Amino acid sequence: MSEPVLPDGVERREFDGTERLATRGDPVYGEPTDGEWRAWNPNRSKLGAMLELGLDTGLAGGETVLYLGAASGTTVSHVADFAGPTYAVEFAARPVRDLLDAADSRDQLFPLLKDARKPETYAHVVESDVDVVIQDVATRGQARVALENGRFLADDGRLLLAVKARSEDVTREPAAVFEAVREDLSEGYEVLEANRLEPYHADHLGIVARPR
Template sequence: MRNVKFFGSIPATRSKFGSHYGEKIFELEGELYREWTPWRSKLSAMLMKNYKVEFLGNEKILYLGAASGTTVSHLADIVDEGFIYAVEYSAKPFKKLLELAKNRQNIIPIFGDASKPWEYSGIVEKVDLLYQDISQRNQVEILKMNSDFFLKKKGRILMMVKAKSVDSTLESSEVFSKVLEELYKKFFILSTDTLEPYHKDHIFVYGVKD
């Protein structure tokens, strides 16, 4: 992945900025890298499991469920010539995200509800990648709505699903196959897998808008 190097077995992103959440900083050939552990970030867990997500560096990304900006900070290192619209509706982690947005130049923080894309429809442009990491029952529906509003044709989705949040009464595998069934209708799935052992009961789904 662009701007990513492995230090031993741990990935890190090349960064001009300091530590955001207490992660270690490595130096290599005069450049600084921020440690990106798979335990903290699901995208990093994907990398560790050898799944490829390629970036040119100038992508526009809509990130739903930015939380305090752990993964966003690394994505901002990766698409250092692009922009990330980071949506989060919970005030406390958002404060941390704001700090990050103030330091960087390519993060646009939106304090809003991802299940109501119309509320930020006049702010977010058409994007190349829709990233979703929210734990809500109707997260597939939320993804679809945001895709209709903002995702370019042939744009990509990257979705993290937590079985228990979608339906706590079903077995994880049942939840996942239901989610995928829904997604097949609108997206071409490039890859999907669990995030074990880094994140229990989670899968990622990587796809393209048909």
């Protein structure tokens, strides 16, 4: 594994004798804390795993972010700790209640109860030319979701995509699923880097891409 390139606002700090990624912010999911710092668990965060595995995410800190598949806020709360305006799209009402709690202490975090497969429903809220689209949506057609939401991404922006093979097609080998998703993505993106997310997440692929 290569040494991860960390954005400003993300550091390696020691928690209970173990060095871990951390951001500054109020705790969200029972993670260990040390003063104002909170541990970032890569076993619960695809983006955290990408950073741990050394993928060059291009994140520097302060970016405008569109986060697709925010769930209850585990990862997007860490993102909002170091990023700029962070739009958090989640389809299910129950986790959005937890997401709202995470946003209480994060003025730059904007929860949206919307379907990431229908970006037209939040196009009036999300600013154009966001710096980063982060996607963790467990559904069929994950490449299509990324392509449809490419409308929000700046020309020099980045897509950080976590592909879940079993959500795409449970009957196929993950390697075949990942290859198909990469081929579909090529309609609108150039893949810069891709890496399996083991040992943190089984049958997941992390992709860093930019618009064509």
